Amino acid sequence: MGSNYQRFMHAFNELHNVIAKKVNRDPDTNFGELMGAAAKKRDKVIEKYVDEIDFYRELRNLLTHNTINGDEAAAEPSNSLIKEIKMVTEKIKYSKRAKDLFLKKVRTFDINDPLEDVLDVINQVRYTQFPVFDGNQLEGILSSIGVTKYLAKAMDKDLNAIKKATVRQILEVEDEQEFYETISEDTSVFDIEEIFSKRIKEGRTTYVLLVAKGEKINKRTDLIGIITPWDLPKIIANK
Template sequence: MYSNSERFLSAFNRIEKVLKSLLIKKEMGFSRAVRVLRDENAVIKRYTDDLLEYAELRNAIVHNKIDVAFAIAEPHDSVVEQVERIERELTQPREVDPLFMKEVVVFQQDEPLANMLEVVNQKGITKFPIYKGDEFLGLITHKGITKWLAKGLRNSSEPVLDARLTDILQCETGDNYKFIKSGTSVYEAIEIFKEQIGKGIRIEALLITRKGTKSEKLLGIVTNWDIMEV
């Protein structure tokens, strides 16, 4: 039965090995490596504070050992579980495939709003990719629908439910989505949402294709609500 200090040090050493594999300068210290790599690796960025604290804990355990078999301090269970979790995320990162791979409900630009509202009512979905044949045109969300309704009710005598989706798409911003490849890690996806918010842009969904291009078949979707659940 391994002690908490042994489990902690084993996981920490494996994390250190991963960091070194990502560095050009292999002799760089652990804490410095974390700071250098955090802008390149979403998992490291997510756990930067934890990793820096664990570096101090590692030093305390290793440098203050009474002998080889006895550590002066034993990490709490929650600390050991967290460092092992970080190790798993670094060595076996969760990817959007298969977590968010699913059949996506899409519409053609010339379909009526009634068709979309029926799906909203039946399935509770509120984000829909819009196509012209096989060409991706944009993403309609509940916000765009609401904006169009407010505008359309004032300026149009056409029955609301007969409106074409191409018209409603004009009420959406063109930057409310991004395409990502199926091999994208969950933490990379999270960072995309966060980075866009930092730029004052609200991403409503990440659209998944094999290589991350809009000309490919749509394989899945990650919404901001999905990310909140993760």
């Protein structure tokens, strides 16, 4: 058999083992069963490359069961194909997650913070959405749009009254429909992209994802990152 035959078979076996680990199955499990398990699990990385993987499987079967004169492969995989299958294997094995890309200190507000502090921060930073806590309880997201709405409604009040306004009062004029959700730090970039795609189709273009250490934000220190639609280019680049 040619050297590329051996290299391809080795690369395919590595792909088999990586998929088996991804779907929590024994490496000796039939490849078709592994792909079925991945489909049930709706693994986004494997879904992305399912056509390529099916081609690799068909080629593997062809090479395994068809030889010329008993020792010569019916086809010789190209170097580029072997390079491709290794790339797909790496993508599945090391798919990026929220914790790989979006862990950062998040600027938050307390529900009793004054409007004056909010305006000062908005004036200094480029982002416009801020998680709000009441002690350790997450209360919602404060947005620059919400601040603008509050100021528009408060035009008939005197300046001192406006200055005494708190984050709590601003949250009261934010849209009733929640435009954020919490995701685990282990959420894949494929799942993140799918969430944003669905929300944008719903017209929720300012939707944000709060990254939690674990599954939920039970206290302020559980919030370890934030993802906005502005991060979509970074998400797509790391798929």
